Amino acid sequence: MTAVQFQRATKEITSGFLGRHKRILDDVSFSVVAGQIHGIVGHNGAGKSTSLRLLTGCSRPTSGVITLFGESPTQASTRRRLGFAPDIAALPLDLRAEELVAFVAAARRLERVDPRAAVERVGLEFRSEPLRSYSKGMQQRLSLALAILGDPDVWVLDEPMSGLDPQGRQLVRQLLIEHRLRGGTVIFSSHSLADVDALCEHLTVLEKGRVAYSGPARELIGVAEFEVEFVGVVPIEGLERGVHGSVAVVGADGLRAFLTRVPDARVHSILPRVPDLATRMATRR
């Protein structure tokens, strides 16, 4: 079942005093299968955040069609199935976490939401102080907690790991995997290759507003002729991609990490960056 579909979506905005047109997304097509973790990667300005905002229905494509479970995301009933955390956790700083949780619960018509449990779910300590006293990382965590309140079917997270400490990143990874195991769908953007490799089964690579690659993450690595020798399957928790002694973590599909023996440490240095891989693959085609 397709959860999200972009069909030839183009987004143009006008900017500046003279209203100059700027094309942010250009003929973007890709789909996200329900029950998977889908990563959107690309350099700054590639169109990642714009793509995700189009999904929220707050922004509309200039041309093309975007659907969420076959319907327009501008419909309130469809949008209720989606939880969104923006890249910058812009929250009302004069309020307390419990007040924000209460508002989101009322807006989403959720019953019996425990603010303490909602906040502690993302590793935050419950405190009765305005958000102004929270650090950037804490605000980021709270933004995530509010996005996933009530466990909507699709989590759309714009750079959810940015500003988090290693424990926070690990916790977010764990939350995404747990949601996927429950049959939920996750779409998230990231600059971090480690995060994308560790979690995503499918990837969409954006470059200058165009899709450079969209498909299985494994295939992308395969196209780049990266040789791996699978010697075991281990739980992903606690593993970072890279060389660990004589073993390298070379990839993951969201549930498992793939390891290989490393004859020397060169593997680490030749690990390619995903956007570069996409460029190489596009050239081959």
Added chain:
Amino acid sequence: MLYAATRFIVLQQLRSRAYVVILAVGVLLVVGALALSELSGGESARVVEDIGLAVIALSVSVTAVTLALSSFSREIATREIFFSLVQPMPHSVAYLSRFLAGTFSVLVTNMILAGLFLAILAAVGAPDPLPRVFVACMVGGLEAIVLLAIALFLGIGSSLAVSASVMTALFVVGRLAHDLEILVAREAFGPTTVVLEACLWILPRLDRFDLTWWAGATGWAQAVAAVAYGVVYALGWVLLGLVRIERRDFH
């Protein structure tokens, strides 16, 4: 949804530092009128009344514009608006909730300052001030709501700086609208008189909400006419804002 959103925005507005500072300054100035009355030489009640009414009018108007600009222009600039919209909340509900919350906060400010003002007037022995102050504050509150509606409309598509500049200009010109009307009637501007006449229809006629004038000449017929004008004018801007917000793209 509208109730939950309005309640949430009211909470935000009343907790904001800007609101607390404006209210505190308003309270200080109203109390300050009492100190100035000591220098008036037997006209203390009148001095307190004039200064107090001017302070209330200014404080309530500044509160309205500040809340409107911090509600929408700032939320759009900082992308805080996404927090409301993605819940999901229709754009029109987001807009209306901010208008209703702003109206509520303006009325709260008005009541606090008017209550304090009445207490001070009673202390200096002003003769039967209640009816005049009530009408004056009601009409003055409407001026603030008119400004709130315009500022919210501007906030949908303009930056904070542009909205603030336009609102300042409208406040000054709106207050002077009566003088402008006299000049237009005398055809003092030559061929541009027709343009200015048209502007008088669009501009907020804030002169109709002059508190000091109302306090001195309370006529219920004029009060009702001013209230009707304020309600219709503010609702006109709210309707325009609803049309505009539905077309707004938050990218």
